[in-house]
Amino acid sequence: MEEADEKGVEGKVRDLQKAIGVDLGGTNLKTATVTKSGDPENLNYTATEAAKGPKHVIEKIIKSINEQLQRSGVKEIKGVGIGSAGQVDSRTGIVYDPPNLPHWQKEDLRKVIEEEFDLPAFVDNDANVAALAESRFGAGRDSEYLMLVTLGTGVGAGLIFHQEIFHGASGIAGEFGHFTLNYDGPLCQCGQKGCVERYVGARWIIERARTTIPDYPDSKVNQLIKESGNKLTPEHIAQLAHEGDVLSIQVMKEVGTFLGAALGSVVNLLNLDLIIIGGGISNAGSVLFDPIKKAILEHSMSIPGSMVRIRKAKLGEHAGVIGAGQLVFKGLATPP
């Protein structure tokens, strides 16, 4: 195989083979040209416009890939990797019923892209590819058994064992958002009761803050709601918590405690050495991370509970495209 190495800025040998990485979320569609050493180039963000349905979204994906190909030159590109929301069968590249992409039921995304571009394509879950990126180039480089949890509109997760995505029997492992925190708890929009996402998904973090306002009339959250025209996001609350707002700290503490209780079970089951927390609210810092650690210790056995490390994700919003690009190098190196 052709190799295109050169010394990078840190003196490490960088592998400059390139792939296109696509991060398909319910809100944003991100693309980049990514080197095998994990450097993203030509970052391009656009609105997914998911409400317009799968045909429109797939056209937008194709347009974005074409732009990357034009900038980098077709000959330079080894393939296309896509991280998609939803249940993704990574063996076939079919995306099933992603909750944040309306009207998608069963889309053969791999086939569509391969036929359009005559390039090898690989599709995996968005949290899985972000976890792969953190494992290879981010917060998890020293870990053998890690889970990345991304806190956003939904709660995603990816498991990486020995630097590879753990897929399970049909490519769908890592569905932590609908992990049961209370078998008899409040109804989640998925139809199950007491899912993790029902406690720490964006919508529920905001509701938790709003219902707590009467107890904290002087909170900056009140002021923020007025200034923003009644718009409040989990990132706002995380930021205010980081700045010392008592209401926001209380909300982050509750979120961390719920999340940690569920993670305690995961730690008991998998004896992980690292949990990486990503997504907007991970910026809250210790007001979120300390309650997570405390709850893990309370909900896990002594040895696995005390050895697992908790870290903030390092690659931020680029993790998706970087990991998606890695799918290509990984896929081409593995016999079909």
Add this chain to the structure above:
Amino acid sequence: MEEADEKGVEGKVRDLQKAIGVDLGGTNLKTATVTKSGDPENLNYTATEAAKGPKHVIEKIIKSINEQLQRSGVKEIKGVGIGSAGQVDSRTGIVYDPPNLPHWQKEDLRKVIEEEFDLPAFVDNDANVAALAESRFGAGRDSEYLMLVTLGTGVGAGLIFHQEIFHGASGIAGEFGHFTLNYDGPLCQCGQKGCVERYVGARWIIERARTTIPDYPDSKVNQLIKESGNKLTPEHIAQLAHEGDVLSIQVMKEVGTFLGAALGSVVNLLNLDLIIIGGGISNAGSVLFDPIKKAILEHSMSIPGSMVRIRKAKLGEHAGVIGAGQLVFKGLATPP
């Protein structure tokens, strides 16, 4: 390496290399001489007498191993494998704080056995070795991603991916008994709240039956309690449920529903293709298995929930010694 193959009764080539397998539980100490093809010979069961403390129990283990060596001849034996209750670090062979072995804190079982017999020794968790045995010779031979759940005094579990025990970062993965079913549920004896074991451990199954008796005055459970001198076991209830006793069916349904709710989370996280249920109450049959299946579907995503199969364990009480023996062949084949 010396090979000692012969045609077995089914015409398959059997590998007759031998190891001693030890299954160390809170109640029984089982030993056997086990072939590489999974056949147990010289099965020997004795009481663990756990209450007499670790020194006494270790002396009993040594005595049992000596009996196996005398029967088989020392030269025939490749090593000793032990499946032990408790948190076991399989890399070092140290057993930590098993709840059903009083006064054990940190016992270096591997070192003790290797020094006593001058044979290689391997130690792993008892549920892990039973899972390994089921995977290689029992109900899981066609599975790539399985979990064995053993329902006894406690609730044990072992994860087998690609026919190997999944250990996680420090050798302790598979602690499903203290997986949280309700973060705010009743207190478990481990100190955590709402653990699986707090709902489906032996003690709680019996309590569930006793508190349900007033609703079913004609139940055979009443008669059984009188005849047995107020002794009631989960196996009794499972047997009566299998025979159609309405109270016992109700109890098995509740046990299956709790267990299935927790397994739904595991299925979401790991996308298993098989769950094997072992232990005395697995004899209850469909009155237990149907509620488990229903609850898994209710507490998991569509694809992983619908594809996972649920089966009864096949090797019964021999699974422990058979799997323990396999640790030796596995360990000797792996460079340290």
